[in-house]
Amino acid sequence: MSPSHHDCCAHHGHHHELVIRDLAVSYRRVLALEDVSLATSCGNRVALIGPNGAGKSTLLKAIAGLVPRSSGSIEWRGTAVKKWSREFAYLPQREEIDWSFPITVRGLVEMGRYPQTGWWRKFSTEDTDAVDRALHALDLVSLQDRQIRELSGGQQQRAFLARAIAQQAHVLLLDEPFTGLDRNAAQLLGKLLGNLATEGRLVIASHHDLNTLPLLFDEALILSTRPLAFGPVDEILTPELVSRTFHEPVSATL
Numbered sequence: 001m002s003p004s005h006h007d008c009c010a011h012h013g014h015h016h017e018l019v020i021r022d023l024a025v026s027y028r029r030v031l032a033l034e035d036v037s038l039a040t041s042c043g044n045r046v047a048l049i050g051p052n053g054a055g056k057s058t059l060l061k062a063i064a065g066l067v068p069r070s071s072g073s074i075e076w077r078g079t080a081v082k083k084w085s086r087e088f089a090y091l092p093q094r095e096e097i098d099w100s101f102p103i104t105v106r107g108l109v110e111m112g113r114y115p116q117t118g119w120w121r122k123f124s125t126e127d128t129d130a131v132d133r134a135l136h137a138l139d140l141v142s143l144q145d146r147q148i149r150e151l152s153g154g155q156q157q158r159a160f161l162a163r164a165i166a167q168q169a170h171v172l173l174l175d176e177p178f179t180g181l182d183r184n185a186a187q188l189l190g191k192l193l194g195n196l197a198t199e200g201r202l203v204i205a206s207h208h209d210l211n212t213l214p215l216l217f218d219e220a221l222i223l224s225t226r227p228l229a230f231g232p233v234d235e236i237l238t239p240e241l242v243s244r245t246f247h248e249p250v251s252a253t254l
């Protein structure tokens, strides 16, 4: 029996839903990640912190099943994650997305239903309802007929999150979702991510701004190819650790 997103924490007691053990990822000769272990559950917002090249994007892609791992394991609700499944939604960094692609906001959100419907089936009422709910949750109802390329950066981020919600993904893997957003857009996105976590989703995002870290996230993984620390943000964010993370060259750990 797979728990719905409303009860996913309650019935698991102390068992964590996402468990990563001794993960390593290499790109040909570059060792991008090593010895990464962490355990967390729905309801949390986890920040990945670290200097450029620390492996934050690589970890998001590895959890999403988008890059092969050299060793280690990833378990989601007791089952080994071997490849992409619809439980995971991955949002790439802004510059990796082709924003000129001709599609409306609603069209993009409907794409979240394709893993369920298959392209040959018609949209059911359930699919339409899921799309409507996702547009509503991300405050996009009035923008649904607009082209994606005509939106602001914050609105585009929300459209991609709405697609993930329509997909009914429980794990949201976001690569620098706050980068490039103005204050208002960042505040709105922060609030929406908080709601999604409270509803019982797990949010994992790379993040660069240590000042907003305690406001936007519950837990943090400090990464420099290897993990330097993982835990609640208020315990992790010590001056010693911050200077160790950002003043030490990444290559020193390789």
Ligand SMILES: Nc1ncnc2c1ncn2[C@@H]1O[C@H](COP(=O)(O)OP(=O)(O)OP(=O)(O)O)[C@@H](O)[C@H]1O
Pocket: 027, 028, 030, 031, 032, 050, 051, 052, 053, 054, 055, 056, 057, 058, 059, 206
């Ligand atoms: N496709 C790739 N092929 C080869 N090496 C790669 C590839 N992608 C990333 N790397 C290397 O892996 C390491 C980790 O990169 P990654 O993008 O995960 O870091 P990051 O923490 O997300 O960095 P940033 O903050 O700059 O986005 C870096 O040394 C990078 O050069």
